[in-house]
Amino acid sequence: MKKKLGIYICACGGNISDYVDIEKVKESIKDEECVILAKTTMFACGDSNQKDMDADIKANDLSGIVVASCSPKLHLTTFRAVSERAGLNKYNYVHANIREQASWAHSDNKAGATEKAILLVKAAIAKARLAEPLMPFKIKSRRSVAVIGAGVAGLKAAIALSRMNDEVFLVERESRVGGKLHELDTISPEHVSGKELLSRLEEDLIKEKNITLFTNSEVVGNSGTIGDFTLTIKISGSQGETTKDIKVGSVLVATGFNSYTPTDGEFGYNHITNVITLPQFRELLRNNSKKLVCNGKEINSVAYIYCVGSRQVKGENKYCSRYCCTAAVQASLDVKAKYPEIQNYHFTKGVRTYGKQELVYKESNKQGDIYIQFLDKKPPVVTESDGIISIKAGDLLSEKKEIEAIADLVVLVTGMVPDKDTSVGSLFKLPKGRDKFFNEIHMKLRPVETVIDGITIAGTCQGPKNVMESVNSALAAAVKSHSFVSKGELELEPIVAYVNTASCNWCTACSDACPFSAISMVDSEGKQVASINKSTCKGCGMCLPVCPSDSIELISYSNKEMESMIDVLAQ
Structure with a gap:
């Protein structure tokens, strides 16, 4: 059946329309194959426009939509949610970034920016014609969380998680909890001492039966993925060092600052x-x-x-x-x-x-x-x-x-x-910003999540904060980690790499290139081939160009889809 596509071109309150002729873009793409609806809008992300898109999808029985607007980092999830609410598979939505890649990049050349925007939208339409509906895959998740660091953020997060009935393993490298609170005589503007605040947190900690505290301890090993991490803890005591493995569904990092x-x-x-x-x-x-x-x-x-x-x-x-x-x-x-x-x-x-x-x-x-x-x-x-x-x-x-x-x-x-001890960041492959603190996915929309699924960050390990801000981020991270473990199972993104085992010869090039250690060797029909751990794979595509036999493709970004976009852009 021929697809029916709806196209929405956003003015972004002038951020796009001041430099790109969006009416010309609409006229240029309205007769493209499969396009039955083309509109311009002042703010595509606005509530009123989202309602209009919902109505359009239902009224025209659309099988896919393209939104030409700002970066997908800002509103990919917004328009996927609109698609789902209207009964459309959210992976049949395609995003065209004509703000950062056209209007802002060529603000001194409106004609050129307009022509580039037209090509970007046409390329997105070419992809939308080939897009297939996808379903998230499900995995089991343990109802337990490891909190690394027992300063004010780690303590608050651990207590909050325990009160949500999650099992909590609190790991602190020092001999006592509290971190920098011991050094704070007066916390403004509340005029409370750090020791007084710590005393309250310790009282709450003692009351929580779901929390296991490890002091003089460090996480030295990590394996597994979201829902099922295995962490190795090294415990230093009067009798020497011992190790203990714990299994958790999520990890919350609150390692503080120097x-x-x-x-x-x-x-x-x-x-x-x-x-x-x-x-x-x-x-x-x-x-x-x-x-x-x-x-x-x-x-x-x-x-x-x-x-x-x-x-x-x-x-x-x-x-x-x-x-x-x-x-x-x-x-x-x-x-x-x-x-x-x-x-x-x-x-x-x-x-x-x-x-x-x-x-x-x-x-x-x-x-x-x-x-x-x-x-x-x-x-x-x-x-x-x-x-x-x-x-x-x-x-x-x-x-x-x-x-x-x-x-x-x-x-x-x-x-x-940033904390001078970099072992935790290296162990969990946590990315850092230019300031060398741990990086969240998005400062405003996903402020405590990292690109490593199942791992959240809180407190000053992600950047300078006062005590109040550290507590707020700890509570946010606790809620997010709780969401990973509370239902017993998780839905994960289906956009991952997949291997054509018939042509794969396991040369290790893909495994060496993968920044998330998501590729391993398995035996298949008498030969060694690459295997993708879907729980760990982020769909970054790093493994694709290094494969000498072209045996790896990316779901939703197949060679056929990408070639169709390139054909448009090369016109």
């Missing part, structure tokens, strides 16, 4: 005695009572230099660490509360105490703290002469003037950097 360590000489660090980091300053406050003394010197003034290791102009850490502005301001409040005579100077690139944390900043201003915003091109210079520390910086407000402060102690407000 504090940035200034380089030798950075703002006088390691060169000037009383230049220390913010974590060291916190410890100094805890260990002093009547007077604040550092290296035998009584402290009457403190200068804080912000964004050390973050928002770097020349270094690789371009990101903001989110929590350290508030942490520094809170430290200055704690200093003033304990030692009222001390004067605080803040050298900043711009204070980022967002949300309710702004209240902490206002409180600091009221107590008389002095804030100097410096220029990136004229950062603070710390020098010492005859035991006197001087901090000079270019002032943003006056631009030409240099501000100088004399202080007894300089505190470098250090940010977050």
Whole structure:
């Protein structure tokens, strides 16, 4: 039976239509074979248009649709869901990206961008004519989750999972749980101490009977796939090291962060005695009572230099660490509360105490703290002469003037950097972003999922967060991991590679190329051939071009489908 296709061309609120003549695109494709409906729309992803697409599919008995809009990373799942609601197999929907690949790429050439958009849509139509309905395949899933890391995110996630009746294995490499909470004296803006928050979490942890805690332990082995991972845990104890295998349906990674360590000489660090980091300053406050003394010197003034290791102009850490502005301001409040005579100077690139944390900043201003915003091109210079520390910086407000402060102690407000232990990332093949933190699939739409099915991330292992944000991400990751294990079975994407065993000779080229270890050797009819683990395969296609006998194809991206698209694009 001849297919009936509906085509929708999105203006994207001007992001596409300002640079691509979408009416011309519609006119150019409306008479293509199998096309019975062609429309333009302001926002294809909008609720009203989704309802119209639903009605069109039903009224015209469409057997496939093509949506020409923005990147499929944003709305592939949106339009698949529309197809399903209308009774159409969701794999008979084809996406054409005419925003990133046409309008934005050629914003200076509307005629050229339009012609390219026409070819992209025609290529998508060629694929849609050949697209076959697919069904997800099902696998069994164990109702258990491994949580790696028992800081605030790991603890909160483990407790949440246990309360959803999942069996939880909580693995912590240190001898105690809590992570960086032990170092936090005051968490703003709630004004609760890290130890107090940890005490509450430990009370909840003890109450949960579904949680097995491993301290002094590391995950050193991993096999299996979503629904059925086997993890090997190395446990260090007084009697030596032992190993234990656990079986879980999902893994939640919450391995935390490291504090940035200034380089030798950075703002006088390691060169000037009383230049220390913010974590060291916190410890100094805890260990002093009547007077604040550092290296035998009584402290009457403190200068804080912000964004050390973050928002770097020349270094690789371009990101903001989110929590350290508030942490520094809170430290200055704690200093003033304990030692009222001390004067605080803040050298900043711009204070980022967002949300309710702004209240902490206002409180600091009221107590008389002095804030100097410096220029990136004229950062603070710390020098010492005859035991006197001087901090000079270019002032943003006056631009030409240099501000100088004399202080007894300089505190470098250090940010977050990725955990220096990379073993977990390597073990689970977790991708990292340019900032070297673990990468989620999509920052807004899939913020705690990784490209490895069944593995979620939470807390500061995926990027800088404050305590509240870490807790929020932990709860989100817990719910997502729970969704992988709660029903006892899972539906997985059917778009995976498949092998023509008749022509395969098992040369290992495909296995060597696979980034997900989804290909192994099996015996078939007296010879060795490649076999695809559908649970692990991500359908990335890395194995296809390296096969010398052309024995591997990708479901939904077969050679026939791809050649039909190439034929159109090569016109």
